[in-house]
Amino acid sequence: MRTDDKPSAATLRVTVMGGSQVGKSGPGNMLYKCVLQLDGIPQPMEIMDTSASCEESSDAHLQWADAFVVVYSITEKDSFQWAASTIQELSERRPTARVLLLGNKSDLGHLRDVEEVEASTLALRYSTHFSELSTAESCEAVVDALDSYIKEIRSLRHHSGVNNGNVSPKQRKMSVTRMLGSLIGRHSPPPQPITELIVLDKEERSKLVRCSRQI
Numbered sequence: 458m459r460t461d462d463k464p465s466a467a468t469l470r471v472t473v474m475g476g477s478q479v480g481k482s483g484p485g486n487m488l489y490k491c492v493l494q495l496d497g498i499p500q501p502m503e504i505m506d507t508s509a510s511c512e513e514s515s516d517a518h519l520q521w522a523d524a525f526v527v528v529y530s531i532t533e534k535d536s537f538q539w540a541a542s543t544i545q546e547l548s549e550r551r552p553t554a555r556v557l558l559l560g561n562k563s564d565l566g567h568l569r570d571v572e573e574v575e576a577s578t579l580a581l582r583y584s585t586h587f588s589e590l591s592t593a594e595s596c597e598a599v600v601d602a603l604d605s606y607i608k609e610i611r612s613l614r615h616h617s618g619v620n621n622g623n624v625s626p627k628q629r630k631m632s633v634t635r636m637l638g639s640l641i642g643r644h645s646p647p648p649q650p651i652t653e654l655i656v657l658d659k660e661e662r663s664k665l666v667r668c669s670r671q672i
């Protein structure tokens with residue numbers, strides 16, 4: 458684990474949204490804080506994990522975040538329709554925010570209810586990133602999808618003149634398995650809010666995802 462105090466990018470706030478049982482995480486709305494190590498540069502993150510059962514403050518989530526991850530299950534057409542209407546709403550209410558569309562549960566191909574081409578067409582229409590993956594199966598796919606998404610946002614921010622901030626050198630150690638677990642869909646106690654910071658590079662995060670799946 459690295460705990461260097463290099464200047465980092467400004468904090469990136471991401472809201473994770475999706476229909477019920479698509480594999481976002483656990484019950485309730487949770488806020489996770491962490492620092493990802495991307496290309497050697499610390500990237501402070503605040504991740505709001507919203508629950509389908511929590512209707513309240515959805516407007517607040519829309520305004521709070523810089524970027525959005527919209528998750529659906531490839532086995533549930535309804536969840537895809539929910540994702541499609543959410544992306545449309547985001548395009549109207551947060552037109553400059555970057556969106557990542559994630560089709561989860563790709564390990565259940567025999568139960569597929571949403572064709573990949575439907576989702577990629579939707580993503581193309583709204584210029585969002587898109588990946589199909591299985592949070593239960595491929596940790597690399599999850600890490601790769603998030604990495605490239607976050608790197609693009611950081612680059613866009615850089616070019617649009619958003620100033621870099623400095624992250625506190627006091628980056629304390631703690632587990633972020635729950636943050637990563639929120640996109641893995643493992644059975645475990647519900648995640649709790651995380652208020653401490655940790656710096657993880659890609660390899661470390663992949664290992665962590667593997668470990669958290671074994672719990």
Ligand SMILES: Nc1nc2c(ncn2[C@@H]2O[C@H](COP(=O)(O)OP(=O)(O)OP(=O)(O)O)[C@@H](O)[C@H]2O)c(=O)[nH]1
Nearest residue numbers: 477478479480481482483508509562591592593642
């Ligand atoms: N087969 C498979 N199951 C998954 C995958 N991801 C999550 N699940 C399962 O899907 C179910 C729902 O996962 P959750 O993470 O609770 O879903 P959620 O989106 O947080 O659900 P809400 O609490 O309703 O918002 C659980 O039984 C998970 O184990 C996956 O990639 N493949």
